Amino acid sequence: MTTRTDDRRETLPEALPEAYAHCASLVRQADHDRYIASLYAPEAMRPGLFALYAFSHEIARVRAAVSEPLPGEVRLQWWRDLLEGDAKGEVHSHPVAAALLDTILHYRLPIAPLTGLIEARIFDLYDDPMPSLGDLEGYAGETASALFRLASIILAEGRDPGGAAACGHAGVAYALTGLLRAFPWHAAAGQVYLPAEILARNGVIRDDIVRGRGGPGVLYSLKELRAIARKHLAKLQELRETIPPTLVPAFLPVALVESYLKKMERNGYDPFRSIITLPAWQRQWILWRAARKAMRG
Numbered sequence: 001m002t003t004r005t006d007d008r009r010e011t012l013p014e015a016l017p018e019a020y021a022h023c024a025s026l027v028r029q030a031d032h033d034r035y036i037a038s039l040y041a042p043e044a045m046r047p048g049l050f051a052l053y054a055f056s057h058e059i060a061r062v063r064a065a066v067s068e069p070l071p072g073e074v075r076l077q078w079w080r081d082l083l084e085g086d087a088k089g090e091v092h093s094h095p096v097a098a099a100l101l102d103t104i105l106h107y108r109l110p111i112a113p114l115t116g117l118i119e120a121r122i123f124d125l126y127d128d129p130m131p132s133l134g135d136l137e138g139y140a141g142e143t144a145s146a147l148f149r150l151a152s153i154i155l156a157e158g159r160d161p162g163g164a165a166a167c168g169h170a171g172v173a174y175a176l177t178g179l180l181r182a183f184p185w186h187a188a189a190g191q192v193y194l195p196a197e198i199l200a201r202n203g204v205i206r207d208d209i210v211r212g213r214g215g216p217g218v219l220y221s222l223k224e225l226r227a228i229a230r231k232h233l234a235k236l237q238e239l240r241e242t243i244p245p246t247l248v249p250a251f252l253p254v255a256l257v258e259s260y261l262k263k264m265e266r267n268g269y270d271p272f273r274s275i276i277t278l279p280a281w282q283r284q285w286i287l288w289r290a291a292r293k294a295m296r297g
Contacts, residue, residue, distance in 0.1 A: 023054035032280070032283070033253045037249055037287055047103070048154045052103060062125065063189075079097075084115070107153055136194075141168055143171070156244075156246065163239070166236055170236050176232070184274070187272060259278055
């Protein structure tokens with residue numbers, strides 16, 4: 001697999017700087033928290049981080065770009081073929097693909113976590129229920145945790161940076177918080193990421209969510225998920241010493257999790273209507289404070 005990807009190197013455009021610039025612009029618009037966090041990385045490594053995060057965004061937005069699951073699966077298959085060296089068409093005409101392939105080669109990124117991320121995102125294309133908490137944590141691990149791990153490899157200049165357990169907990173905490181923030185949009189689209197076992201325990205069925213019926217059961221279910229996110233945050237805190245200072249930029253977005261969770265616990269919070277966000281200045285300040293604290297040890 002690696003050899004085939006290496007062979008693809010010759011088909012990449014000479015204008016890679018433009019491809020990387022496109023990725024930086026895309027991440028700045030679509031994933032601003034990670035964009036700001038990446039600015040704390042050495043300048044030479046930022047393009048690789050932007051390529052990785054732009055790829056993640058491209059995969060995450062597939063459902064929104066198609067009207068039915070099958071075309072979505074075709075798009076995901078194209079990315080899988082790209083990573084395995086079998087992509088059809090002009091790969092270099094897609095700036096994210098070009099930058100990603102170059103980043104994989106430069107930092108010797110493993111292919112398995114990238115294809116695993118694609119496989120996990122197939123769930124997004126359908127309206128199937130998330131069966132259990134274990135399934136949800138597995139989904140978070142293959143999406144968000146994989147990004148923390150791959151970003152860490154980039155920051156370690158292609159070496160094994162360690163800290164796999166920290167990446168796991170960081171990814172689950174960050175992903176669960178993101179799903180809680182996206183609850184209004186997912187519910188309107190018929191997607192339910194809350195585990196069926198938690199919903200059942202609180203007397204909630206899928207139709208309650210997709211039809212916008214709130215009530216104590218929905219609130220209790222969301223409260224349980226916030227507690228689980230905080231449990232992973234606590235585990236991450238216990239592992240802080242396993243994270244070298246060079247990897248801090250990869251983990252910085254997690255510093256925002258607690259602030260987002262607290263906003264969901266304020267009076268007047270309506271999970272179907274409340275937009276959970278923070279002003280740009282506040283997010284930048286939280287990230288700056290977290291970076292300064294981490295660098296001091």
